[in-house]
Amino acid sequence: MSDAAQPTAAEVRAAAEAVKAALDRHLEAVERRSGDDDPAVYDAFNELASAAEEYDELLYERYDEVTPFEIPSPEDSLPAHEGPVDALSVLIRRDYAVAQPQRLLAQAQRIADLDPDVAPNGLPAAAGVVGGSVQAALGVLFGEYEPDEIASRHKEFGLEEGDSTLWVAAVEELPEPGEWLSSPFEGADPQAVICRFDVSSVFDDDEMDDLEEA
Numbered sequence: 001m002s003d004a005a006q007p008t009a010a011e012v013r014a015a016a017e018a019v020k021a022a023l024d025r026h027l028e029a030v031e032r033r034s035g036d037d038d039p040a041v042y043d044a045f046n047e048l049a050s051a052a053e054e055y056d057e058l059l060y061e062r063y064d065e066v067t068p069f070e071i072p073s074p075e076d077s078l079p080a081h082e083g084p085v086d087a088l089s090v091l092i093r094r095d096y097a098v099a100q101p102q103r104l105l106a107q108a109q110r111i112a113d114l115d116p117d118v119a120p121n122g123l124p125a126a127a128g129v130v131g132g133s134v135q136a137a138l139g140v141l142f143g144e145y146e147p148d149e150i151a152s153r154h155k156e157f158g159l160e161e162g163d164s165t166l167w168v169a170a171v172e173e174l175p176e177p178g179e180w181l182s183s184p185f186e187g188a189d190p191q192a193v194i195c196r197f198d199v200s201s202v203f204d205d206d207e208m209d210d211l212e213e214a
Helices: 009-031 039-063 101-114 134-144 147-152 201-213
Strands: 087-098 159-171 193-199
Touching: 009 039, 087 147, 101 134, 134 147, 147 159
Parallel strands: none
Antiparallel strands: 087 159, 159 193
16 A cells, blocks of 8 residues: 555554443443343444454554454344254364474374383384374374363373364254265364354463453
8 A cells, every 4th residue: 555545643543532431331231231132232332343443454564563452243143043953063163273383293202101002003012103294193182082081181282272162163063974984074063152262372362451441
């Protein structure tokens, strides 16, 4: 974008003031709400989202900066599933960084030494399968422990947590055995989600920012 097309500093400042005003109106609506589905709160939320989006765009165009928060639009939110729940799928994603490879290798080798039958998929069962291979170590680790136990002991295994999410989704009927194994996450339908639980350092950072500003 050329300099001539960029918003002025005054326009960015005006957009920031609009966000502040929208925040006040949203808080007032929440404080006075008559119930969970108060239309005044809904309208104030949409006004705040629109003002925040406008400010974020102008801020980026003028200063190449972004805001540290995001207000989801109604299209991005996951509506509550209203149909029958005869069966369900639990979809889990957890991200890890291999922060300490040597610790991971040592722990996996210890498991293999204690149980010679433990080996990563596709490799023969033997105590020496780990060696210096991170891939083999991960195969041993996830073959021995449930994902929840790995999550609770990740530092012990030399792993560093990233974001994670868990979706509980309704399905029409329980799939046939082996039906989705070739592409287990392909059929995930956000419209069928009953509830979800997200964990991210982004939330921790936002809470810390709130404490610092208080």
